[in-house]
Amino acid sequence: MKYDFTGIESKWQKKWDDEKAFCASNGGERPKFYVLIEFPYPSGTGLHVGHPRPFTAMDIVARKRRMQGFNVLFPIGFDAFGLPTENYAIKNKIHPAAVTRDNIAKFTGQLKRLGYSFDWERCVDTTDPSYYKWTQWIFLKMFDAGLAYKALIPVNWCTSCKCVLANEEVVDNVCERCGADIVRREKSQWMLKITKYAQRLIDDLDTVDYVERVKAQQRNWIGRSVGARIDFMTTSGDTIQVFTTRQDTLYGATYMVMSPEHPLLQKWTLDNPDEIKAYQALAAKKSDFERTELVKEKSGVELKGIRAVNPVTNKEIPIFISDYVLASYGTGAIMAVPGHDTRDWEFAKIYNLPIVEVVSGGDISKEAYVDCDSGIMVNSGILNGLSVEDAKVKITKWLAKEGLGEETVNFKLRDWVFSRQRYWGEPIPIVNCEKCGYVPLSESDLPLLLPEIENYETTETGESPLAAMTDWISTVCPKCKGPAKRETDTMPQWAGSSWYFLRYTDPHNDTALAGRDALSYWTPVDWYNGGMEHTTLHLLYSRFWHKFLYDIGVVPTAEPYNKRTSQGMILAEDNQKMSKSRGNVINPDDYINEYGADTLRLYIMFIGDFEKTAAWSSQAVKGCKRFLDRIWNLAADGAILKDADSSHEAAIHRAIKKVGNDIENLKFNTAIATLMALVNDFYITPPTQGDYKVLLTLLSPFAPHIAEELWEMQGFGGYAAKEAWPEHDESKTIEAQIEIAVQVLGKLRSTIKVPPDCDDDFLIEKAKADEKIARHIEGKQITKTIVVKNRLVNIIVC
C-alpha cells in the first residue's frame, strides 16, 4: 500500500475539527502552558512560505507539551485591520469587511491544511466589533490616565497618497506604497505616552527570558542615557537648557548649538534675522533622511546679538543654529565641546571656533579626544587633576548646589503617533466638543462602530475618509450634550495586536476584555515566538499596553510574555528575499499538493537552524518525503517484528532524550536528523513494534497526520497525539560495546571497542596492544597517558 498523504491528511484534519481535539479548558488539574505565535495579517495573497516556519515550530512545542501532560493553550486569530485590505477594497470596489472575511476564510483553510493544533474555538478577529470594542476601551482608559493626548507634531506626508504615513511605512524616504516623495508636515495627531514607561520597559527586560538580540534591540531603541541638564544664561536674560552626558567637559564648552526649530528663536530679536530664517526654511524643507546623512559637511548660522555664558568659566560664548542638533532629542540644544566631541570638533574647524582641551591624553589639534575615560582633567578649574568619572560627580553636585542643573536621564524613545487618516481601522472613541474640548465616549457607547461608507479614498485635504461622513461626525458631547464632532482618524494597525493574547484567554466575554480568572489562569504567555521585525514595534507596544493594564489592575502580571524567541527568515531559492516583483515567491500550497503537509512541515523545520536565515531548496524537500516514505514502508512491507526483543534499546533512549531536548531548545533540525538516523538503523536491523511505537510518538509533533495513520494501522489504540511523551532512561542510552578513540601524541591512530566504564589501566593496556598503536609507539618511551572516560586514550611518547 502506498503512502496516500492527501487522503490521510484530510481524514485526520476532519477528525481533529469534528472532535475539537486541541481545545484548551480554563482550569483543571494539569499545569497550564500558553504557547503563542504572532497572529497573521490575512492578506489577499494567502499564506506564504514564511508563515509555516514559526507556526510549525510552535505547533511542535504545543503538541509535545500536550503529550507531556500540560493543559496547552495554542490559539490563532487574525490581525485584520490595515492598509493592504483597504487598498484592495478601493481598487476592486469591494467593502474591506468583505475582503477581510474572504481572506480569513482562505487563511483558515490553508492553516487547517497544515495540520496545526490550534484551538479554533478561540479564534479572534481584530475587526470584529465585539473585539475592537475592547481595543477602544483600552484607549479610553489611557485617555483617562492622561496617556493619550493630541499634539501638533511633524509627520511623514505622502505627496501622492495625500495621507500621513507611519515611520515604518517610509522606506528610503519614499512612500512604500506608491514610491512618491515624503515631506514633513505639521499635523494634530493622537499620541500615546509610551515614554512614561521607558524606564520600566528597560528594567523589566531583566525579569523575562527573551533571546539576547531581542533584549539588546529594545534597549537600544529605548536608548537610555544618563547625563545632566545644564542651564546656560544668555545675554538676553533667557536660559538655554542643554542635555549632556559629558558634564565633566563643561569648561571646554566654547559655543552652543540650537536646533533650527528651537522655540526661543521665535522670541528673540536678532541682528541677522534674514540669514536665520533662510537657514530655518532650508532645514524645514529637508527630510529627516537628508538631515541625518553623515557624509555632508556641517552647516549652521551664528545668532548675532545674543550670546550665552558658560556657567563655570563665565565667558561669553557664541550661539549657532545647525541641523546637526535635533529638536526631538534632549532639549533641542547642546553645549559644544569641540575638544572632546567629533561633531563639535568638525563644526568648530569650519567656523573657526576655539577648541580647548579639558581632558589630557589625546591630540586635539588632529581630532576630538572622545574615548577619554582614562584621561585626567585639565584647564578645568575645580575639576583639574580629577579622573573623568570623579569630575562628572563633582561638577554635577556643584551644578545642583548652584541651581544650574541636575543629573538627568534621557531616552531616545518618542511617544507613539497613534492617528491614521484611514478608513479600515478602529475609530477613536473621542468627540471634540466646542465647549468641553476632547471628551471620551462613555463605556456604554462602545463599540463605536466603523460606519458603512461608499468611498474609502483618502481626501485631498489629508483627512480620513470618515471626514466626509457628516451624519456620523455630528454628534453630541457626552458631557454637556452640546454639539460636538467625532474624531475621524482611526487607530494604527498595531492597536489590535497590542492585547490580542489577553482576549484568547476568554474570547467570548462581553463584559470585560477577558475575565479575571481566565487572565490569572493563563497569563503570562509562557512562550511567544515571532519575527525580529516586530521587536521595536508590536513587541514593545504590547509590553507598554500590558504594563498600563497592569497598573490599572486589569491584568495580573507586569510582563505579558515570559519567553520570546524569534525565527530566521526564509529566502527564495536564489538566496534573495521573496517578492512578487522578483517572481521567486514560494507557495506552501504547491508543496502540500505535491508532497503533503507532513513533508512540508518536516522540511521547513529541517531546513537549518531555526533562528537563522535559510534559503529554500525545492530539491531538499524530497529528502523529507523519502524519510516519511521509509517510515511508511517499514510498516507496509511487514518489516516490524512482533514478540521480539529490541536490539535498538540504546538508540531509542538516546533518541527520546535528544528529540525532547532539541524541541525545547529550538533545534528542530537535529531532532529530525535523530529520527532519520533511527529509521536508518531500522533498515539495518528491523524494529520491534515497541521500537516503532516510540518512533511514531516522537514523530507525531512533527508529522502528525502520518503518525496518526500508522498508529491506527498498528492498532496501538487511542491517538498518537494523546500518547504520553516517552521518558528516557539515562542508564539505557549507552551501548554494550562502545568505540574509544586512541591517539598517539594527540593524533587519532586507532579505535578500540570496549564495554562502557572500563578502568583506565585496562584501556591503556588494550590501546597499547592495538596493532596500529603498537607500530606508532614502537621503540619510543611513553611519558604520559591521558584517558577520558568512555571517549579516548591519548598516549604521549618522546
Next chain:
RNA sequence: GCUGGUGUGGCGGAACAGGUAGACGCCCGGGACUUAAAAUCCCGUGAGGGCAACCUCGUGCCGGUUCGAUUCCGGCCACCAGCACCA
C-alpha cells in the same frame, strides 16, 4: 560609529562544560531489482598522495594556552541584521 550575530565539504547544515571534525539531508558516482525507465534498496562521496595497509593537510586569517583547539584567550579580516549627527 554603536549593538547583536555569523564564518566548517559541491550545497543546507552537525559536533563546542576542549576529547574520533563533517551527524542528518541534498547533489553526484557505482551496484542490485527491471525488457527498459522511474521508484526502491545497498555501497561510495573534504582535499592531496599511495596498488594497498596507510600517510599528510584541513573548521575565515595571524598568534597563544594545552597531551589535544571548530570549541578557550589575544589581535585582525569578511559578511548579515538593527540603530545611528541621540549630545
